[in-house]
Amino acid sequence: MNTYAIWSIYRYEMARFFRTILQSFISPVISTSLYFVVFGTAIGSRIQEVEGVSYGAFIVPGLIMLSVIMQSISNASFAIYFPKFIGTIYEVLSAPVNFIEVVIGYVGAAATKSLFIGLVILGTASLFVDLSIAHPLAMLAFLVLTCVSFALMGFIIGIWAKNFEQLQLVPMLIVTPLVFLGGSFYSISMLPPVWQTITLFNPVVYLISGFRWAFFEQSDVSVALSLLAITGFTALCVGIIWLIFRTGWRLRD
Amino acid sequence: MAPILQVKNLKKTYEGGFEALKGVNLDIEEGEILALLGPNGAGKTTLISTLCGITIPTSGQATVGGYDVQHDYRAARGMIGLVPQDISLEPFEKVKNTVGLTRGLFGKRRDDALMERLLKQLSLWDKRDSKVNELSGGMKRRVLIAKALIHEPRVLFLDEPTAGVDVELRKDMWEVVADLKKQGVTIILTTHYIEEAEAIADRVAVISHGEILLIEDKDKLMSRMGRKQLKIELREPVSEVPDALKGYDLELADDGAALVYTYDTHADRTGITRLLADLSAAGIVMRDLSTRQDSLEQIFVSLVKEDAA
Known part of the structure; x- marks a missing residue:
């Protein structure tokens, strides 16, 4: 294992993050505050409670998931697309590194950044609502797993994308709707039965449900199923990346 | 002694059907400087990219230091330094960080003394804390050379290193090359400047349409030119x-x-x-x-x- 290489990529990627640390910190704080003003105050005044939890608190896990998923994808996809775009990818391709080392470096950094943002949102949210976390370790585990798995997905998107439009396409057209329709701001039980069934095909539902369980011990689907879903998704992404590096698809001529 | 770089019947056909390499054979001895001359599109960069692992060959074999570039890629790539043709550098990163990254990628512990020596030799020491996008084109080229040398390669590929650079840098680079040769580093250089090949190469190879047309001792060529x-x-x-x-x-x-x-x-x-x-x-x-x-x-x-x- 070329640990120096992993550490070098990780540190180099984190340096980009630290160069813009203020932006990285301020933007989630502002957007979270806005969500609380709009959803928490305006809508929350009409929906008092969802399954025994105040609506303001109820949306916190979904809100964190929403940002963390989007951030993980955009961080990781940009991290690998940018070197492809400016040509510096040659360096990684000609270095004595294997795909696992490259992935740990890039995806690790992308996941770290979104984890940081997730925690900032959690902190900001706790200023607006009373939050108690029933299973802090499980909460953290779900958060980390989500960061990693969606950073892996972003990594794939970054390799696949041939231009900046494509880089935006998947997050905008697929991920955003899935996250919004995944129960970020409501409980699935609030939907008509037909939609409840359809929703179960949305993988994000399992993430948010599991994450919400860690907070309130209340979930749409069983925790085991949530854990299985996210682990399966992570494994799928790793498999795809392994295949990409094996064939050199969109990386090596 | 076995050649440090051996290329056997190396072929590369791109997806569109373009045959960039049509069975290249090449042996390069340790410590020599080979100038690879050829017109645009001759296959120079494809050959180098294939040896460095950036391009996957269609068939054939290549070894560096006895290690197959595909199967023993870690050992093979570890010996190679590459100065690419295009100036590809992350614009917002500091010179010393981007140079340091390369050493790390090659699995080596940071070496401040080497970094200082190298940056001084390339007249980059004063610019070590500058961002890459604040540098001139010639300076960026020097950064690329520093990156290629920071992991102490045994084989150095210089792909058109002096294309579009001023006389001063060209002279500096020739000095660096002479210095590396003294240390026993093998250098493969592609160039359009024949005078560059004349000035520093031991042997000259001419490539055209994906085939090596000639490999000859430079002195013999010179005597023909005499x-x-x-x-x-x-x-x-x-x-x-x-x-x-x-x-x-x-x-x-x-x-x-x-x-x-x-x-x-x-x-x-x-x-x-x-x-x-x-x-x-x-x-x-x-x-x-x-x-x-x-x-x-x-x-x-x-x-x-x-x-x-």
């Missing part, structure tokens, strides 16, 4: 070389309106003085004199033309 021709234009055309001048290597040209004398510039006596004296003794009146010398460039151009024909 042949020079003196063209003597005559006032009155002659039908054959006059008997009095049969002893000279003379040929008729321009339908007898000129004589061409071929001689070796490296020889002690070129015979020019005697020839001119004998010419006037034979009563031949000269109208004009001119000389012409084959350069590496002409050899190169004629080779590539022959290949195209």
Whole structure:
């Protein structure tokens, strides 16, 4: 294992993050505050409670998931697309590194950044609502797993994308709707039965449900199923990346 | 001793069907400097990219230090430093960080003394804390060279390292190359500048349309280039070389309106003085004199033309 290489990529990627640390910190704080003003105050005044939890608190896990998923994808996809775009990818391709080392470096950094943002949102949210976390370790585990798995997905998107439009396409057209329709701001039980069934095909539902369980011990689907879903998704992404590096698809001529 | 770099029947056909390498064979000895000359699209960069792992060969084999570039890629790549043709650098990163990244990628612990020595040698030390996008084009090229050398490679590929750079950098780079050669580093250099090949290479290879047309010792090539021709234009055309001048290597040209004398510039006596004296003794009146010398460039151009024909 070329640990120096992993550490070098990780540190180099984190340096980009630290160069813009203020932006990285301020933007989630502002957007979270806005969500609380709009959803928490305006809508929350009409929906008092969802399954025994105040609506303001109820949306916190979904809100964190929403940002963390989007951030993980955009961080990781940009991290690998940018070197492809400016040509510096040659360096990684000609270095004595294997795909696992490259992935740990890039995806690790992308996941770290979104984890940081997730925690900032959690902190900001706790200023607006009373939050108690029933299973802090499980909460953290779900958060980390989500960061990693969606950073892996972003990594794939970054390799696949041939231009900046494509880089935006998947997050905008697929991920955003899935996250919004995944129960970020409501409980699935609030939907008509037909939609409840359809929703179960949305993988994000399992993430948010599991994450919400860690907070309130209340979930749409069983925790085991949530854990299985996210682990399966992570494994799928790793498999795809392994295949990409094996064939050199969109990386090596 | 086995060659440090061995290429056997290496082929590369791109997805669109373009055959960039048509079975390249090449042996490079440790410590030598090989200049790889060729027109645009000849396959120079594809060859280098394939050896460095950036491009996957269609067939054939290549080893660096005995390690297969595909199967033992870690060991093979670890020995290679690459200065790419395009200036590809992250614009917002500091010089020392981007150079340091490369050393890390090659699995080596950070070495501040080496970094200082290298950056000083490349006149980059004062710029170590500057961001890459604040540097001039020539400086960026130096950064690329620093990155290629920071992990102490045994084989260095320089892909058009002096394309579009000023004379000063070219001279600096030649010094760096001479220094590396002293340390026993093998250098493969692609270039458009024939004078660069003349100045620093031990051997010259010419590649065209994905095939190596020639690999020759530079000195042998130079001696071929050492042949020079003196063209003597005559006032009155002659039908054959006059008997009095049969002893000279003379040929008729321009339908007898000129004589061409071929001689070796490296020889002690070129015979020019005697020839001119004998010419006037034979009563031949000269109208004009001119000389012409084959350069590496002409050899190169004629080779590539022959290949195209």
